[in-house]
Amino acid sequence: MVLEIGPEELAQILRDVQDLDTCIFGLQREIEELPDKHHLGELAEALSAVRQEQASDEKSLEEIEHKQHKLDGELDMLVTKMKKEEEKLFSGTIMNPKELSAIQAEIFSLRKKRDEMETEDLEEMEEIDRLTGEFSSARSRTAEIEAGERQAKDAYEVELAEKKAEIASLELRRDNLKVRLSEDIVADYNKMLKEKAGLAVVPIVQGRTCGGCHIDFSRTQIDQFQHNEGIFRCEYCRRILVK
Numbered sequence: 001m002v003l004e005i006g007p008e009e010l011a012q013i014l015r016d017v018q019d020l021d022t023c024i025f026g027l028q029r030e031i032e033e034l035p036d037k038h039h040l041g042e043l044a045e046a047l048s049a050v051r052q053e054q055a056s057d058e059k060s061l062e063e064i065e066h067k068q069h070k071l072d073g074e075l076d077m078l079v080t081k082m083k084k085e086e087e088k089l090f091s092g093t094i095m096n097p098k099e100l101s102a103i104q105a106e107i108f109s110l111r112k113k114r115d116e117m118e119t120e121d122l123e124e125m126e127e128i129d130r131l132t133g134e135f136s137s138a139r140s141r142t143a144e145i146e147a148g149e150r151q152a153k154d155a156y157e158v159e160l161a162e163k164k165a166e167i168a169s170l171e172l173r174r175d176n177l178k179v180r181l182s183e184d185i186v187a188d189y190n191k192m193l194k195e196k197a198g199l200a201v202v203p204i205v206q207g208r209t210c211g212g213c214h215i216d217f218s219r220t221q222i223d224q225f226q227h228n229e230g231i232f233r234c235e236y237c238r239r240i241l242v243k
């Protein structure tokens with residue numbers, strides 16, 4: 001039930017409702033800025049970068065390990081072949097000097113190849129060591145950033161809950177005031193609030209200027225304020241004016 005209220009009380013209620021809405025909008029803006037405040041975007045970016053680095057290290061490591069495994073297999077085959085040739089050479093069954101020198105040449109060439117492959121193998125092992133180190137450092141950085149992100153998210157959740165609770169309490173106070181206003185005034189207020197970026201009710205500054213659009217009123221409108229009580233409309237921006 002809406003009780004009849006006087007013009008001064010009406011103006012006061014509208015002022016209070018606007019003040020509460022202004023506070024609510026302020027808190028909503030603060031909520032929007034919370035992720036920035038807690039660097040959540042930056043942390044997510046850093047995390048994605050370090051995870052990418054970790055994945056790329058892991059891939060390189062897998063590739064080189066595969067390569068090394070293949071090389072080890074080839075090296076085994078080569079050594080077996082070399083041993084066979086050496087056995088042949090020292091078996092005493094081959095007497096033909098041409099054949100013997102061919103075997104010697106083959107052994108020589110196999111040894112050279114083996115040395116090359118062993119050098120390559122060593123280089124690959126060094127590369128594996130380096131990549132393993134990089135991978136483990138990326139992994140610990142990932143863990144570090146993840147922990148930081150969790151902490152920041154927890155702090156964000158706490159602040160978010162606090163602000164939401166504050167908003168709910170302001171909304172309750174505002175709605176308790178609004179029930180005292182007529183439906184028409186509430187509809188008008190809501191419409192202006194939406195159209196005027198959250199500022200529907202403004203004061204008449206020094207009896208002659210609109211507190212919303214800051215334009216000086218005409219003589220006619222100033223006369224109106226001087227001879228009446230309650231609420232008015234700005235002739236320029238249409239906001240609700242209170243003395």
Ligand SMILES: [Zn+2]
Pocket residue numbers: 210211212213214215234235236237238239
């Ligand atoms: Zn105005």
